[in-house]
Amino acid sequence: MTDIIAVLHILEQSSMDKTALRRLTVIAVALLTMTGRVTMLGISRWAGDGGSYRTIQRFFNSKIIWHEILVICVQYWFADADDIFLFAGDETIVTKAGKQTHGLDRFYSSIMGKPVPGLAFLAFSLISVKRSQSYIIRMEQLTKEESSQAKKKKKSKKKSKKKGKPGRPKGSKNKNRRDVELSPHLKHVQTLIKRTLTLLTMAGIHITWFVFDGAFGNNDALQMVRQCGLHMISKMRYDSALYFPYTGSDKRRKYGAKLDYGKIPYQYIQSNTVDKGIRTIVYQMTMWHKLFPDKLNIVIIQKINIQTKKRVHVVLFSSDLELSHDLVVRYYRLRFQIEFNFRAAKQFWGLEDFMNVGERPVYNAANLSVFMVNLSQVIINAMRKRIPGFGVTDLKAHYRGQKYVEEMLKLLPQMPEQVLIDLLFAEIGELGSINKSASYS
Numbered sequence: 001m002t003d004i005i006a007v008l009h010i011l012e013q014s015s016m017d018k019t020a021l022r023r024l025t026v027i028a029v030a031l032l033t034m035t036g037r038v039t040m041l042g043i044s045r046w047a048g049d050g051g052s053y054r055t056i057q058r059f060f061n062s063k064i065i066w067h068e069i070l071v072i073c074v075q076y077w078f079a080d081a082d083d084i085f086l087f088a089g090d091e092t093i094v095t096k097a098g099k100q101t102h103g104l105d106r107f108y109s110s111i112m113g114k115p116v117p118g119l120a121f122l123a124f125s126l127i128s129v130k131r132s133q134s135y136i137i138r139m140e141q142l143t144k145e146e147s148s149q150a151k152k153k154k155k156s157k158k159k160s161k162k163k164g165k166p167g168r169p170k171g172s173k174n175k176n177r178r179d180v181e182l183s184p185h186l187k188h189v190q191t192l193i194k195r196t197l198t199l200l201t202m203a204g205i206h207i208t209w210f211v212f213d214g215a216f217g218n219n220d221a222l223q224m225v226r227q228c229g230l231h232m233i234s235k236m237r238y239d240s241a242l243y244f245p246y247t248g249s250d251k252r253r254k255y256g257a258k259l260d261y262g263k264i265p266y267q268y269i270q271s272n273t274v275d276k277g278i279r280t281i282v283y284q285m286t287m288w289h290k291l292f293p294d295k296l297n298i299v300i301i302q303k304i305n306i307q308t309k310k311r312v313h314v315v316l317f318s319s320d321l322e323l324s325h326d327l328v329v330r331y332y333r334l335r336f337q338i339e340f341n342f343r344a345a346k347q348f349w350g351l352e353d354f355m356n357v358g359e360r361p362v363y364n365a366a367n368l369s370v371f372m373v374n375l376s377q378v379i380i381n382a383m384r385k386r387i388p389g390f391g392v393t394d395l396k397a398h399y400r401g402q403k404y405v406e407e408m409l410k411l412l413p414q415m416p417e418q419v420l421i422d423l424l425f426a427e428i429g430e431l432g433s434i435n436k437s438a439s440y441s
Helices: 004-013 018-033 040-047 053-060 066-077 184-202 219-226 325-334 337-347 359-383 392-411 418-428
Strands: 085-095 105-109 114-128 133-142 209-211 231-236 243-245 255-258 269-275 278-287 296-305 311-318
Touching: 004 018, 004 066, 004 359, 018 040, 018 053, 018 359, 018 392, 040 053, 053 359, 066 133, 066 184, 066 359, 085 105, 085 184, 085 325, 085 337, 114 184, 114 337, 114 359, 133 184, 133 337, 133 359, 184 219, 209 325, 219 231, 231 325, 243 278, 269 325, 278 325, 296 325, 311 325, 337 359, 359 392, 392 418
Parallel strands: 085 209, 209 231
Antiparallel strands: 085 114, 105 114, 114 133, 231 311, 243 255, 269 278, 278 296, 296 311
């Protein structure tokens, strides 16, 4: 198996001191080995020498600049000169009980379909177009006021006794839709984007597109991203009012006919395929939306059931008018890779299990879980060259098998020959694996 110390030596270039790096190495091996809930007590039981409970506790209470570490990891582990990286973001909710955990509140969980007590985290990731994999580079906890679920304050309007004339007030001027007043949530997101882009620039990673889900499918979010020097790819409401550009002689007009989603002109079809009785038609066009100041690159994916004639469609858009329809669709689909990061962090690396309550320990626990997602991908990519289909379950089985062999060898009165030791590591390391090496299967 890959030597963890050799993999983590790149962190010597970060701001992490030697003591914290040594503790991280011990914790990383314990996380790769352990079973059960990933808590400080559980980690200490599997950590062995140098991993006492007090040591683990000190690590979670230490100040660690995780976003710097995560960017360095991506730079050295995954960045290729011929690869394209997308900058993506998403929020995730971690359910928690109790009353003392920092940032605990009720947040809406899309998985459960209702508000649940828990913690909210905003994650930014780099998505490799070449590998179709996501690597989280920043994980920040959100309070209720900073999250996208914060309630907007309604401006109180004083009731006037006299009713004014209907229509637009005389002398009123058009609003500049590029100069928007960002909500506290969008201001917070913009600050994090700018700080992260600074780190990526220092690491030599060039970013052009920012990808977010339908929560950013509005002009405020688009202008926020454009102010950061990026193009955005996102999704609009299925019933958004879109208009073709006006092509007549009146220079004062810019809006043409309104788009009818049931009767989109044939000249905008980019692809038309049929699979398992479902016809998929992809349209692309440059259109106006009255709430956006600039034209948008619109891509509509329409699916039609050939037998029942039922139709559904999705409206994607980008501020980059030169981006082809297939890249808009592909880049937006790749955004979902960040969901696999969240799933792995919760299922294997403790994002759902940690019992820390303080602000710093909670921050460290969340970032440690996504760090382990990136670290596991490095080892898994190396192992798949020898064992096709190698996954996280196989990875943990291998490290746990190595742990058992090491503890067993300590009990023997005399160390056996190296051939037997290699055979023990190979055979016992396969216990519990789903995908096994061909030489020992």
